[in-house]
Structure formats: structure tokens, C-alpha cells
Amino acid sequence: MTTSPPAASASTHPAPADPGTTPGGALLAAHDLHLAFGPTTALASASLEVHPGEVLALMGPSGSGKSTLLHCLAGILRPDSGRVTYGGRDLTAMSDVERSALRRSEFGFVFQFGQLVPELTCAENVALPLRLAGVGRRDALGTAREWLTRLEVPDVADKRPGQTSGGQGQRVAVARALVTRPRVVFADEPTGALDSLNGERVMQMFVAAARDTGAAVVLVTHEARVAAYSDREAVVRDGRVREQVRA
Numbered sequence: 001m002t003t004s005p006p007a008a009s010a011s012t013h014p015a016p017a018d019p020g021t022t023p024g025g026a027l028l029a030a031h032d033l034h035l036a037f038g039p040t041t042a043l044a045s046a047s048l049e050v051h052p053g054e055v056l057a058l059m060g061p062s063g064s065g066k067s068t069l070l071h072c073l074a075g076i077l078r079p080d081s082g083r084v085t086y087g088g089r090d091l092t093a094m095s096d097v098e099r100s101a102l103r104r105s106e107f108g109f110v111f112q113f114g115q116l117v118p119e120l121t122c123a124e125n126v127a128l129p130l131r132l133a134g135v136g137r138r139d140a141l142g143t144a145r146e147w148l149t150r151l152e153v154p155d156v157a158d159k160r161p162g163q164t165s166g167g168q169g170q171r172v173a174v175a176r177a178l179v180t181r182p183r184v185v186f187a188d189e190p191t192g193a194l195d196s197l198n199g200e201r202v203m204q205m206f207v208a209a210a211r212d213t214g215a216a217v218v219l220v221t222h223e224a225r226v227a228a229y230s231d232r233e234a235v236v237r238d239g240r241v242r243e244q245v246r247a
């Protein structure tokens with residue numbers, strides 16, 4: 001696999017401006033987050049820092065608050081109290097429109113089942129975030145094809161997601177998450193729907209491609225072999241980060 005980012009993506013879609021870090025070096029930070037869904041407490045004083053370029057795995061028992069913490073860090077959910085800061089900007093104080101714009105321009109997402117648009121080809125799916133960012137159709141599709149080649153699935157470019165295997169589809173989803181060269185990629189059980197061999201292969205490519213673009217990766221996983229790709233593991237229990245282990 002090539003280690004340099006595709007040239008066309010660099011020329012047609014430059015990485016977003018450096019958002020800066022806190023004095024401690026964090027790019028993204030959760031400060032004392034609390035969030036309840038009705039009577040259920042999901043987060044109870046959760047705090048966490050994410051550094052530029054690092055791969056951070058959120059681990060912990062089922063129902064402990066991992067996905068909720070990920071969604072708060074990504075600005076998808078707003079905590080009841082506490083703050084999320086990104087490059088010194090307070091995500092929790094932004095309007096929904098501002099947070100959506102930030103998510104589109106600076107964050108990438110990979111979920112368990114890829115969540116590709118079934119009516120579009122795989123190349124069109126990968127091109128979609130570039131099109132939304134204003135890149136012309138031809139350039140966007142060219143860059144999308146380069147990413148599919150890079151993730152070793154060039155053959156699926158003209159197929160629809162329903163015509164691919166689970167592992168191929170998940171590589172397409174990884175390409176779509178990275179194509180805009182986001183600062184942070186959020187992944188919720190990115191290999192959960194794959195067998196272990198495919199899961200490891202997707203993880204290897206995901207981490208290598210993210211490292212090449214310099215993205216930080218925050219991933220939720222139950223699997224120790226997936227967490228083994230991280231630089232740091234944060235264990236979530238009862239809605240807070242209990243311990244952090246450098247991998």
C-alpha cells in the first residue's frame with residue numbers, strides 16, 4: 001500500500017486549517033460531561049483528551065457510556081452539563097448549524113455497518129463528502145477512486161454497496177471518512193460486523209491511512225485485538241473514564 005496521501009485529494013481538497021491545541025497539547029477534550037436519557041445516566045463526569053494524530057480506543061462494558069461519549073466529542077449529542085472543546089473552541093456552546101458545519105469540514109465518521117448510501121456507487125459514496133464541500137464532480141470522483149485503490153478495493157468503484165462484501169464495504173466507508181482529510185475520525189465499532197481476519201485488515205488500513213493524513217482517531221471497540229492498534233486505551237465505566245493505558 002502506498003504511504004503518501006493521494007495527490008489529487010491534496011490538490012482538490014486541502015486539509016482544514018490547523019485548529020490549534022490546548023496548552024496541554026489536546027486537540028479535542030471533554031470536560032466533566034454529564035448526560036442522562038430520562039432516568040438513565042449515560043455520562044457522569046466524563047473527561048478525556050484527544051491529541052493530534054493519536055489513535056485512542058474507548059473500551060469498557062456494554063452500556064458504560066462509550067458511544068455516548070463518542071457522540072458528545074463529535075458534537076452529535078449535546079451534554080446536559082460540561083464542555084467539549086475542539087482546538088480551544090467550545091463545541092457545546094455552538095449552534096446546531098455551526099456544529100454541523102464543523103462535523104462536515106473537520107470530522108470523519110465510520111460506523112459498524114458502514115452506512116453507505118445504497119443508491120450510489122461506491123465511488124460516488126466516497127466522493128459525496130467532497131461534493132458537499134464544493135469539489136467538482138470529476139475531481140471528487142477521481143480522488144474517490146484513488147482512495148479506493150489505496151484501500152485495495154478499486155474493483156468496487158462502480159458497484160453499489162449492496163454488491164460488495166462486508167469487508168469491502170467497510171473499506172469504502174473508511175475511504176469516505178478520510179477523503180476530506182479530517183482532523184479527527186470517529187469510529188463506533190468499525191469492525192464489529194466483520195470476521196476477525198477482515199476486521200484486522202480493515203483496522204490496519206484504517207490506522208495506516210489515518211496516520212498518513214495526520215488524523216486523530218477515536219474509536220469505540222469491545223475487541224482487544226482492535227484496541228491493540230491504538231496508541232492509548234481509555235476505559236469507560238459507569239459513565240466516566242476510569243483509567244487510561246498507553247498501548
Ligand SMILES: Nc1ncnc2c1ncn2[C@@H]1O[C@H](COP(=O)(O)OP(=O)(O)OP(=O)(O)O)[C@@H](O)[C@H]1O
Pocket residue numbers: 037040041042060061062063064065066067068069
Ligand atoms: N438514545 C438513548 N435513549 C435512552 N437511553 C440511551 C440512549 N442511548 C444510550 N442510552 C443508555 O445510556 C447508557 C450508555 O449507553 P452507550 O450506548 O453510550 O453505552 P456503550 O458503552 O456504548 O454500550 P455498548 O458497548 O453496548 O454499545 C446505556 O444505559 C444505554 O442504554
